[in-house]
Amino acid sequence: MTQSRVHVGGADPYDVVIGTGVLGELAGMLGQRVRTVAVVHAEGLPEIARPVCGALEQAGYDVHPIPVPDGEAAKETGVLAGLWSRFARLGMTRSDAVVGVGGGATTDLAGFAAASWLRGVRSVLVPTTLLGMVDAAVGGKTGINIPEGKNLVGAFHPPAGVLCELTTLITVPRQDYISGLAEVVKAGFIADPKILELVEDDPEGAARPDGPHTRELIERAVQVKADVVSSDLKEAGLREILNYGHTLAHAIEKAEDYRFRHGHAVAIGMVYAAELARLAGRLPQDVVDRHRSILTSVGLPTSYSGEAWPELRATMTIDKKSRGSTLRFVVLDALAEPGRLEGPDEDLLTAAYREVSR
Template identity: 60%
Template sequence: MTGPTRISVRGESPYDVVVGRSLLDSLPSAVRGAHRAAVVHPASRPEDGARVAEALRDSGHQVLLIPVPDGEDAKTADVLASCWSALGRAGFTRSDVVVGVGGGATTDLAGFLAASWLRGVRLVQMPTTLLGMVDAAVGGKTGINTPEGKNLVGAFHHPAAVLADLDALGTLPAPDLVAGLAEVVKVGFTSDDVILDLVEGDVAGATDPTSPVLRELVERAIQVKADVVSDDFREAREGGLGREVLNYGHTFAHAIEQVEDYRWRHGDAVAVGLHYVSALARLAGRLPQADAARHLSVLQLLGLPTSYPPGRFEELLAAMRIDKKSRGDLLRFVVLDGIGRPGLLEGPDQALLEAAYAEVSEVVS
């Protein structure tokens, strides 16, 4: 059996992302020195919280279980306030630790809980979904949603460790696993085209939670994010894209999520967002036709959605205008000038935005 892989995230507070199987035994060392551990987990998966709690109690830690709603329903001010109350009632101190167990929404919430309690306590992330492993739990971005938009309230907060246990992927419904692959191919388009080659060469392996192909995809995607985050933790880099490159496809994706009241899977929205931004870049004369076509073919090969219904452009445009990448009234999109060649498209004409939307609306996915 292949042992765990350690991927280092450098910076002011370095930590490792551990990728492997049967990683629960690694948890006690990750929380060493803490007296209490608050385990934040989806209420629909009590067995996940119980399993983590047992490992922590066996290593001498007191455990506070905090069940939260599923998915984006967890990322609200009301849920966060209830978590603060739970920590307050337990007398949670700065030397204690928050452990996030679940998908991307759960780890986002757990991260912001850790960042905001006593101005920052230790955090360990244990993502149980592909999306969480390759994106949300890695990189130190934490946050919640508001009625006005996604992830508009949050903080940068390094985890002390991330344990990506691939065994958890075997319990994922197939649509959730495939949705997570949208974030994987995203960095394939921007930064590592071997990811695209792997998907095109063995789509069955790419969608099999037990396969070495999927493990390599996970490790490659995490390595890309680790490298980007190490160089630009707070999205403050001057010159070049820095961390913004990780938002490829996300301006349109977040607009879909908001318009749909977060009923779409994040990965499904990202897939449509990738198609949209590839069409936008091609229409702007930035992305060659063959590279735009490759976006569509890879997404459809995986069975990801690539279209969005017509007639909702104004709603989507309003949502895009409050995207975090915007500057004042200036819309900014991460685009490609070719596979592996990311750049920015600033202030595109509305006619161009509508033309790209028309293409996305016409595709049958």
């Protein structure tokens, strides 16, 4: 049993436990006041939800597994309303809790259900994908999608804890694992270049869950996010750097009706942001080239359809980082030196997209 902890500070501090055999931490995170626990899990993961429920039952909780659709199909208002109704039938009170088990979409949904039920109940998240571990489950952001855009409805609701059981990664499909790697690489570009070095030294190993540096890559990515959200939970300033590449990425996901993998979209979005910074005279060519080489080396895309630009540009207008009609992008001024680009000229936006078009 090997475990490490990353502490997330702030008004509601909690730990992210990373390793094997971490389910023993569940009861300690939920506490003694909790009686009823709703285990919200992706319906395709009964074999992973089962030991979670078992650990809770052994600790004496009244456990109720609730399956929800896999992937982004979980993050819909109808699914959320169904959870509320189930919580009501279970008689869940403010001293009860929600445990979310699954990928990023499942933990986003479970977290928002916990945030909105009785104005907020305790939650523990058990992410089972790389993307969930390094991004969605850490930081207290919860939310669902609506037809107009991704994550436009949600709340900041820090969990009582996050358990990253590394053995679950073995069951993740290869392309889904590689998708999650985009968020790891993002952490390297915005804050921790050692991540980039580890990927460059062994890209083939980085792209699989049993690689020699898997644990360190996850720990470093989680630490980057923890450092940021500890000082800025509600995205008042610093936390925006975690959205590097996400402005275009969310537009691509919407254009693809959320059937496009999040990490694949983020990879394209990062290259776009790098080209935007280069054309604005803020980032040297070699850092832009490094984006492409690292992302390509692990099997992530770096380009998208040129014909999609008008639709993508229209969607970016309602990005969460926008203020009024002013677009705001997270860009790099140098490696691990993120900044902001506000209200860029339309010609600059179009020229940067031309660099990622195919």
